[in-house]
Amino acid sequence: MKKFSFLLHNLILTPSRNTKIKLLQDYFKKLDINRAYALAILSNQLSFQFIKASRLRELVYEKVDRQLFDFSYDYVGDLAETISLIWPTQKDGKSQNLSTLIENIEKIKKSEINKDFGKILSQLSNNERWTLIKICTGGLRIGVSERLVKTALADLYNKSVNEIEEIWHGLEFPYENLFKWLNNEISKPKIDFKKLFHPMMLANPIDEEKDFKRLNASEFQAEYKWDGIRVQLMVSSKSVSLYSRTGDNISSAFPEIIENTKGDVVIDGELLVGRNFKPSSFNDLQQRLNRKKASKDLQEKFPVFIRAYDILFYKGKDLRKLSLFERRKYLEKFQKENKSNQIDLSSIIKFKTWKELTKYKNNFHDDLNEGVMIKLKNSEYLPGRKRGYWYKWKKNPKLVDAILMYAQRGHGKRSSFYSDFTFGVWKENELVPIGKAYSGYTDKELLVLDKFIRNNTTNKFGPVREVKKEIILEVAFDDVFPSTRHKSGVAMRFPRIHRIRWDKPINEVLSIKEFKKEFKID
Amino acid sequence: MDFINHQLFIKDINVHIDPILPKKTAIITHGHADHARFGHDHVIATRQTIDIMKIRYGDKCAKKFTPLRYGQKYSIKNYDFTLHPAGHILGSAQVLIEKNNHRLVITGDYKVGKDQTCKNFKLVKCDTLITEATFGLPIFQHPDPKDEIQKLIQSVKINKHNCHIVGAYALGKAQRVMNLLRQQNYNETIYIHGSLEKLCEYYSKEKINIGKFEKVSSKDKNFYEGKIIIAPPSALKDRWSRRFPNPIICMASGWMTVKQRAKQQGIELPLVISDHSDWNELLDTINKSKARNILITHGQEDALVYYCKKQNLISKPLSIQGRSDEEIE
Numbered sequence: 001m002k003k004f005s006f007l008l009h010n011l012i013l014t015p016s017r018n019t020k021i022k023l024l025q026d027y028f029k030k031l032d033i034n035r036a037y038a039l040a041i042l043s044n045q046l047s048f049q050f051i052k053a054s055r056l057r058e059l060v061y062e063k064v065d066r067q068l069f070d071f072s073y074d075y076v077g078d079l080a081e082t083i084s085l086i087w088p089t090q091k092d093g094k095s096q097n098l099s100t101l102i103e104n105i106e107k108i109k110k111s112e113i114n115k116d117f118g119k120i121l122s123q124l125s126n127n128e129r130w131t132l133i134k135i136c137t138g139g140l141r142i143g144v145s146e147r148l149v150k151t152a153l154a155d156l157y158n159k160s161v162n163e164i165e166e167i168w169h170g171l172e173f174p175y176e177n178l179f180k181w182l183n184n185e186i187s188k189p190k191i192d193f194k195k196l197f198h199p200m201m202l203a204n205p206i207d208e209e210k211d212f213k214r215l216n217a218s219e220f221q222a223e224y225k226w227d228g229i230r231v232q233l234m235v236s237s238k239s240v241s242l243y244s245r246t247g248d249n250i251s252s253a254f255p256e257i258i259e260n261t262k263g264d265v266v267i268d269g270e271l272l273v274g275r276n277f278k279p280s281s282f283n284d285l286q287q288r289l290n291r292k293k294a295s296k297d298l299q300e301k302f303p304v305f306i307r308a309y310d311i312l313f314y315k316g317k318d319l320r321k322l323s324l325f326e327r328r329k330y331l332e333k334f335q336k337e338n339k340s341n342q343i344d345l346s347s348i349i350k351f352k353t354w355k356e357l358t359k360y361k362n363n364f365h366d367d368l369n370e371g372v373m374i375k376l377k378n379s380e381y382l383p384g385r386k387r388g389y390w391y392k393w394k395k396n397p398k399l400v401d402a403i404l405m406y407a408q409r410g411h412g413k414r415s416s417f418y419s420d421f422t423f424g425v426w427k428e429n430e431l432v433p434i435g436k437a438y439s440g441y442t443d444k445e446l447l448v449l450d451k452f453i454r455n456n457t458t459n460k461f462g463p464v465r466e467v468k469k470e471i472i473l474e475v476a477f478d479d480v481f482p483s484t485r486h487k488s489g490v491a492m493r494f495p496r497i498h499r500i501r502w503d504k505p506i507n508e509v510l511s512i513k514e515f516k517k518e519f520k521i522d
Numbered sequence: 523m524d525f526i527n528h529q530l531f532i533k534d535i536n537v538h539i540d541p542i543l544p545k546k547t548a549i550i551t552h553g554h555a556d557h558a559r560f561g562h563d564h565v566i567a568t569r570q571t572i573d574i575m576k577i578r579y580g581d582k583c584a585k586k587f588t589p590l591r592y593g594q595k596y597s598i599k600n601y602d603f604t605l606h607p608a609g610h611i612l613g614s615a616q617v618l619i620e621k622n623n624h625r626l627v628i629t630g631d632y633k634v635g636k637d638q639t640c641k642n643f644k645l646v647k648c649d650t651l652i653t654e655a656t657f658g659l660p661i662f663q664h665p666d667p668k669d670e671i672q673k674l675i676q677s678v679k680i681n682k683h684n685c686h687i688v689g690a691y692a693l694g695k696a697q698r699v700m701n702l703l704r705q706q707n708y709n710e711t712i713y714i715h716g717s718l719e720k721l722c723e724y725y726s727k728e729k730i731n732i733g734k735f736e737k738v739s740s741k742d743k744n745f746y747e748g749k750i751i752i753a754p755p756s757a758l759k760d761r762w763s764r765r766f767p768n769p770i771i772c773m774a775s776g777w778m779t780v781k782q783r784a785k786q787q788g789i790e791l792p793l794v795i796s797d798h799s800d801w802n803e804l805l806d807t808i809n810k811s812k813a814r815n816i817l818i819t820h821g822q823e824d825a826l827v828y829y830c831k832k833q834n835l836i837s838k839p840l841s842i843q844g845r846s847d848e849e850i851e
Contacts, residue, residue, distance in 0.1 A: 012781060013790050064660065065832075071825040072661045076780055085661035085779065130781070416783060 001124070002095045003027065004038050005131035012142040020144060024152035031182065034098040036174035041135050043146045045173065048105060050113060051136040053079055059118050063088060074463040077411045080137060083121075084130035090122045101132070147384055157182040165383045169197045169247055197232060197247040198312055198320075199383035200268060203373060203390035211391065212354045221324070221377050222349040222357055224369040225392055226307055227282050228272035229289070233306060233343075235263045242271075253291050256299055256342060257306060263338045267331075268310040268381075269346070273302045277344045279368045282493065283481045308335070309346045309373075312381055320381035327381065362395050370478065371395040397476035399498060400515065403506050404471040405431055407453045408464050410438055418453040418465065419446055421497065423473050424488070426511040432488045434515065437475060440496030448500070472501040472509060480519050488512055490521055525601075525621060528840045530628065530652070532619075535598045539617055539628055549603065551630025552614035553578065553693055566590060568605055570613025570728065574693065577720050592641065608632040609643030610797050611694030612725060618646050626650040627811065633796065634803040635664070638705065639698045639730045651813035652840065655821035656798040657776050664776060664800040670793045671702040674772060677791055678750060685746040685766045686791070689755040689773040692718050694797055696752050697725045699774050700732035702795070703750070713738050713746065715753035715762070743767050759788070776800070805829065 007027045011020055028035055040046040060069055060083050069086060076082040096104075101120070108116045121129055134140050147161075150168070154161040159182065170191030171178050177189040206212075231250070232243045240258045241251045251258050254271070272279040273288060280302075287302045288294060311331040312320055319327050328348075335345055349372065351357045361372045371394035379389040402423035410419035420438040424431040441449065452471060459466035476498040483491035489512070510518070526532050530539040538545045544561035551557055551567075553574035558567075560579045565572065569589040576583065590596055592615065596603045600622065605615035610631040617628040625648040632654065634643050657664075678686055690696040696718050703712065711734045714722060719737050726732060738751060746766050757763060758771055773789040776796030784792040799807065804826060808816055816830045816837040823839040830837035 009781070013785055013792070015788060015790075067828055068660050068825055071822070071828070072659045075659055075822065076661060076782070078782055081781055082661060085663070414786075416786070 001098045001101050001128050001131070004034070004041075004098045005125075005128045007038075008131050008134070008140065008142055009127055011144050017148070020148060021152045021155065024144070024149060025156045028153060028156060031179040033174060036179070037098050037102055039149065039175060040173050041140070042144060042149045044138065044140075046102070046135065047138045048136045050110060051105075051117060053137055055113065056083060056133060056137070059114055059121070060086065062114070062118070074409060075416075077409055077414075077416065080130050080133035083133055084126050087121055087129055089124075089126070094123065095125075095128070096123075102135075153182065157184075162383070163188065165199060167191045169199065197234075197243045197249075198266065199247070200230065200232060200245055201310075201379075201381050201383060201390060202385040203375075203392040204385060204387055206374065206391040206393045208393075215354075217352065217354050217357075219377060220374050222351055222360065223309065223346045223373045223375070224349070224360075225371045225373045225394070226270040226272060226279065226346070227368060227370045228270040228279065228285055228307070231269060231271045231306060232312075233257070233261065233265075233267040233269065235261050235265050235267070237264060253288065253294055254304055255294060256304065260342050261338075261340060263334060264313075264315045265311055265334050266313040267306070267308050267334075267343070268312060269306040269308040269343070271304055271306055273304050275303055277305060277307075279307075281368070281481070282479065305341070306343045307346050308343055310381065323378045323380065324375055325377045357393075361393050369395075397478060397498075398480070398519065400425075400434075400475050400477070400518075401472050401501055401504060401509050402434060402475050403431055403469050403509055404449075404467060404473055405433055405469065406464050406466050407449070414438070414446075417446055418450045421449070421473065423475060425509055425515050427488075428511075431469065432512055433486070434488045434490055434512070435475065435477070435492040435495040437473075437495040437497050440476065440498055441500075445497070445500055469506060472504045472506060474498040474501050480521060482521050490516065526619070526626065526652075530840075532601065535601055537598060537601075540630065547598075548584075549617055550575070551608065551617060551628070552610055554611070554631070554691075557630065560584075564588065566596060566603070568592065568613045568615050571615070572613075573724065574613060574721070577724055578693075592644075606646050607641040607644045609634065609637055609640060612640045612697070612728060612730065614640060616644075616646060618648065624649050626652070627813070628652045629654055629807070631656070631797070632799055632807075634799050634807065635667070637698060637797075639694070639701050639725065639732075645807065645810050648811055648813050650815040650817070651808060651811045652817045652819060653804065653808065653826075654798065655804065655818045655823045655826045657796065657800050658804055658818070658822040658824075658826040660801045660825070662776060662779055662800045663802060664779075664796050665794055667698075667702055667795045668706065670774075670795050671699070671706055673791065674750070674793060675703070675706055675708055677770065677772075678748065681768075681770060682748050684768040684770045685749050685751060686772055687751045687753055687758060687763055687766060687769045688793070689758045689771070689775075689789070690752055692754045693721050695774055695795070696754075697722060697730060697732050698797065699752060699793075699795065700735065701730060704731050704733045708750075709733065710749070711736050713749055713751040715751070715757050717754055717757075718752060738765075741765075755787075808835070809833075 007023060010023050014020055064086050072086055073082045124132060150164045151161050154164055167189055180186045181188055230245045234241045240261050241249055242254055242257055244250050273284040274280045284302050288304060308331060311327050311334060314330045314334060319330055331345065349360050357372060371392060374391040374393060376389045402425050404421055405424045406422040407418040408420040410417050420436060422433050422436045424433040453465055453467050456468040457465045458468055475495050477492040477495040479493040481491050482489060525534055537547045537549065539549045540551055540557040541548050542559060547564045548562040549566045550571055553571050558575050560583045562584045564586045565584040566588045572587050572589050590605050592605055592607055602620040604618045606618060608614040608616045608630050610633055614630060616630055616632060619626045627646050627648040632643055636642060674686060688699060690699050700712050714735050714737055716737055722732060722735055744767055763769060770790050771788060772791040772793055774793040774795040776794060776798055778784050778792030778794045814835060816835050817840045818826050819840045827837045827839055
């Protein structure tokens, strides 16, 4: 545990990719059961369901004055770190192996969690405690992607990272076959590809200035970028299953897809809500998300379908090495052979120049797409976010000017800065909050805002500061919906700070009535 | 205690403690720039603090200087002043003010832990305690500085082709880091940023063991491979640090307790070495001082005020202008 927590500590502090790889390689020189756990942790495949943030708070309140903990948490901005620092340490704690430690935690009885897990926390050093809590709560946020770990392993053991990528989703803890293969004791593990989620090909945002000069429009095809959730649909004569972008099996939540699809293919597409292949809003889709099952009623009210983008396998044949152009032919063939009410094809936009494509991208009459995808016709289906093949070009966001009302300290890399901003518009002579944003500003703007907040606080509510009403933020957002949960009656999708409007006086900000009218909310 | 206001000003006799603006009579606790300023008529401080002020601001930075030994009494009307070791940096002092049998202590910045670079903190019993609260949260529990300095020494051993640049405040922290390295038998020459030179020379003259040091001057990049360089934190991100081969950026500060803070500042090797008291030391000082009245100045005062109130002590925060939340050390 000492070694692993030291590794994480160093990984979080080093900015250099090469140093990170070197640190990982030093650690993975030996491949044993501790490394297997480490690999599972680094690739987010290990978590303890029963130890949640709320449970950890409960635990720490038993040990430390609640108010003092809250002051500290507000200052640090990271639950794991606050607990690890504030927890009273037993000086004589012995260091345990990572594997022993995790096995001990897995053995804890539900009724004894507070006592036994608390005991374990006391025996660890600060840094080990931080590591353990990070593991428990999931999401390490140490600036190391799964891909980087694979790259480090591949380089260290003279394999190609794509080879690891290919078999990755067929591997299971404790990765015996992977480790043996890396050590050249066996040949590459055989994986049943039909049962396996295939990592998706992802797009990079386009850089309008650089990329359009560089790229030849005739080599690319464009499609609308739909605002649903990306899925992979695996169809065989025996079974049909649906996976999310991260490889989670979400079949049970969408029975209409599973029951009505036939064929022998693997399809990549967008899951949308709508009738007759006419997508409705993301808000509607949300009614179907994060559910294990869907009642008949829900299926009737919010029916789903898949808009297919790509095809990876056709009748057992791996198409991933073919070009997108070739794959599209297979996709069309599949659709002709299997007429379905659940699958249609993403249409291809005809365009000759990048300029011409702009009008499709900014198609504001149709709020249901969020821009266009630009894909190299020649591209193989490559896992991950490779540069130079697929691009996404989002349409310009909606903008509104709003007044900064409250601020709170941020978390993670922005802890200590007042970086979470609540902003509002007028409702008669008062302000009513319409949203909260914690991104979009530049580092410089953040410094200015942080300073303004510290010097212009008019009221404190716990960690929240109310500020003088004089800063106007231009807020960009993807969409806005009616909401019964908020006082203003609206909820924004992905609001972020576009810029600070130094030029505008606060009485020129819209009223909530005008805001609703402008963005067509009843 | 009502003779002193929230700006640490005694109106009755026109005396300020650590004023930000030029004043008639200023008692200065120590030489850091947020406490010692240029331009007072009369400065009362320890000899070493006066020396340091002269090094930093010139011999004429005040019209008149009155050096006091620790414990030596200085009276103005019916106010008796004495200075007592604060253990913060060389020359640092707490101020005890006695008037009509009421004892009031202004700690200035202080640290309870041992330190070879200055006279160690002495607890002064009092009725009113005005304490700092830089690290006034229970997450701050400073580790043994020897273990921290070992991290640096180990890293130097392992990373032979890198140089280590340690960010440390020019006055106090830099020399403490050097002294800690010497205590751990690191005997190589330590290289320093030019702005540290005069202060290091002064520490040497005052017989503080900081060992052999030299100003960074070589143009040969490779010369600094395997070396330790000490620089003020502001130089870490400056062009100045680009001249070194594969630098590993280190920082010696109590703030380094929090990983996310270290990361924000681009610190790869954080060393938790502080010249302020940690949470437990602050509580300990409050309790042992026997003061019933606790005023809390710059830092994380909320938690400390809360704690004192729970102990049935009378406590409130004092916000002193010019001392920002988090940049002081």
